[in-house]
Amino acid sequence: MTQDRFSDGELARFQEDGFVVVRALADAGTCQRILDVARDHLARAMAPVEYEAQLHYPGAPASLDAPGGHTVRRLLQACARDAAFRHWGASAALAGRLRQLLGPEVLLAQAHHNCVMTKQPRYSSVTGWHQDIRYWSFARPDLVSVWLALGRETPENGCLSFIPGTHRMHFAGERLDPALFLREDLPENQALIARGRTPVLDAGDVVFFHCRTFHAAGANRTDAAKFSLVFTYHAAGNAPLPGSRSASLPDIAL
Ligand SMILES: O=C(O)CCC(=O)C(=O)O
Numbered sequence: 399m400t401q402d403r404f405s406d407g408e409l410a411r412f413q414e415d416g417f418v419v420v421r422a423l424a425d426a427g428t429c430q431r432i433l434d435v436a437r438d439h440l441a442r443a444m445a446p447v448e449y450e451a452q453l454h455y456p457g458a459p460a461s462l463d464a465p466g467g468h469t470v471r472r473l474l475q476a477c478a479r480d481a482a483f484r485h486w487g488a489s490a491a492l493a494g495r496l497r498q499l500l501g502p503e504v505l506l507a508q509a510h511h512n513c514v515m516t517k518q519p520r521y522s523s524v525t526g527w528h529q530d531i532r533y534w535s536f537a538r539p540d541l542v543s544v545w546l547a548l549g550r551e552t553p554e555n556g557c558l559s560f561i562p563g564t565h566r567m568h569f570a571g572e573r574l575d576p577a578l579f580l581r582e583d584l585p586e587n588q589a590l591i592a593r594g595r596t597p598v599l600d601a602g603d604v605v606f607f608h609c610r611t612f613h614a615a616g617a618n619r620t621d622a623a624k625f626s627l628v629f630t631y632h633a634a635g636n637a638p639l640p641g642s643r644s645a646s647l648p649d650i651a652l
Pocket residue numbers: 515523524525530556613614615616
């Protein structure tokens with residue numbers, strides 16, 4: 399077994415749960431290089447960015463003109479921003495594992511995620527339970543996202559939670575709200591949410607998660623910004639649908 403492969407146990411966990419955490423996959427130097435660039439781009443609000451206020455999630459500033467309205471949530475287009483981001487996204491440590499999940503020809507989708515997620519102390523929002531595939535358009539709902547923690551991620555600063563096994567389940571439309579978040583007022587959804595897991599991450603830890611796995615995150619209640627780098631991948635044989643937003647940017651072959 400090389401170090402660029404999942405163990406059998408990790409692979410089985412991903413298939414069963416729809417996510418798996420690999421500890422310390424990125425070394426300290428890699429994390430620091432990425433973080434330095436991310437902090438610099440954030441300080442300059444270097445375009446393209448997404449603001450908390452644009453999403454209207456709970457806790458977000460009401461508008462761009464409201465207090466905190468220019469709080470950045472995502473530094474978009476990570477691959478085009480800096481080689482530090484690109485190198486991680488195409489690294490052997492990811493490519494080998496993604497081939498195990500998706501097959502021999504893996505593509506990085508520049509149209510989705512492909513960003514540094516930041517969560518700022520004062521004006522961050524809560525992200526409800528959702529499947530990433532809800533707004534994506536591919537031949538098959540079979541994509542994998544890779545979340546690299548660049549610092550410690552805990553419930554206090556708004557880390558991710560996942561509901562194991564939901565990538566294998568089918569959900570009637572009534573269980574979702576109009577924006578396709580899981581309705582938290584329904585007892586059957588509450589029972590599902592109670593099974594959620596919240597892995598605490600340290601810098602360098604990586605979560606691989608399926609695009610159908612329900613996940614959520616809280617607000618950052620600490621006084622330090624949280625940074626994570628996130629990319630999404632699909633098999634070459636699972637193409638974005640022509641004309642969709644998913645097809646709006648060229649993929650990058652690993
Ligand atoms: O960090 C968060 O608030 C959640 C991010 C997320 O789930 C997403 O962008 O799909």
